[in-house]
Amino acid sequence: RNGKPSWYNTSNRTLVRFADDFVILTETKEDAANAKEITRRWLTKKGLTLSEEKTRITHLTEGFDFLGWNFRKYKTTTKRTGFITFIKPSDKSLRDIKKKIKIEMAKLKGASPESIIPKLQPIIRGWTNYHSGVVAKETFSKLQQYVNWKLVRWGKRKYGQKSWEWIKKKHYGKFCPGREDQYVFGSKDLYLEKAQWTKITRHTLVTHNFSPDNPNLKEYWEKREKAQAYKTAEGRLPKGKNKIALRQKYVCPYCGQTLGNYNQVHLHHIIPRSEGGQDKYNNLVYVHEDCHKTIHALGASNPQIQDKLFRGIKSSPKTRNKSQKVQNRMPKEKAR
Structure with a gap:
């Protein structure tokens, strides 16, 4: 309409909903009261009621809680408006x-x-x-x-x-x-x-009207999921060890899945310390907790497993030398 996209918001109100929790944003207190009454009447028709205990009208400078976060405007001298909006855990x-x-x-x-x-x-x-x-x-x-x-x-x-x-x-x-x-x-x-080791990474908004059910947007959602997984993995890793995961491109070399897709990631010695493996960059790799258990159940000294881990990371000269030593220890297949 009038050259604007069909989703363009021409109202002075904005509704944000998650499951049965929702927030209505308005420009005035009077309009907020009207929106509350309209919502109450609509819910009544559906056989539902608006919880008076959970429902209130408030100014953004006083703040409000939603989905475990507190949304509030604070005074500041760094912004032209004199205010800045912060979202914090409630x-x-x-x-x-x-x-x-x-x-x-x-x-x-x-x-x-x-x-x-x-x-x-x-x-x-x-x-x-x-x-x-x-x-x-x-x-x-x-x-x-x-x-x-x-x-x-x-x-x-x-x-x-x-x-x-x-x-x-x-x-x-x-x-x-x-x-x-x-x-x-x-x-x-x-x-x-520790809790404060978690890295703060700002959320990237989904492009408007991009549904994960749209087959034409499969590549977009795959890239987004991978990027989010990388951020999760990066924020989880200790300072100074992130370069190990970066070398792996934040992918577990044992299963090929991103490190951010699982809760636990473990630092693994490719050549076990019991066999003289050192606590150094070229001998360390991040794997999922379950993959780590599988590796040790099958035998961390298994040459095939060690070679798989070496091949799963970007090899430096030292890594390639160690990988070659592993390959030399592997049994040769008999010609048929």
Whole structure:
């Protein structure tokens, strides 16, 4: 109409909906009240009601919560309008994740770090990944402070009269490769990743009217999915070790899938340390947790597996030399 696309918004209102949660944006308080009444009448016709407890009219300078985030305008001197809009994890969302961790830790009184870490890590990582597209660094630090406090209490209960220095020496250290953080809980083989290690990556909006069900847009959605997976994997990796994943193009060389498609990624020594393999760039590769288990179940010393991993990464001269040594150890097929 009038040369404008059919989706062009000519209204002063905007509706944003996810499942049964929605927000209506208007330009005035009076119009917001009208929109609320129109919505209430429409829902009544459908046999539904508008929750008065969850429904309110508010100005953006006061902010509102939606889908676990708080949307609010703040005063600033850097913008011509004098305001800037920030999206942050809501206070309720932070309280909920703390409660979840509290309940989990209550079940783990007296448990070992090997039992605690697999329980806490998915909870922390899942929550921080969800909020990694908004202004969340400060909130991540608050969450980590709470986790630290719960772990201190766990240590005091488990070891009774032992001093905090003794507990810290036993269960904390510089365990994460590439990070100088000496206050990491766990061990070199298994440690708890910190909430603030999650990288903030701004969300890329989907091009309007681009449906994933449209077969003509298959390439667009494949590229988008791969890019999102790369971002997820990149944000998950420790500082200084990202170049290893970059060499792999953020793809697991064992299964060929992107590292960002799974919750856990492990750093694997292609030549095992038990066989003299060193903790160096050319001998390290990132694989999915399940792939890591499979590799060790089949035998990390298996020449075919080692060669597959070497071939799955971009070889440097040193890597090619090691790969050639592996190939030399492989049994030759008999001619038929």
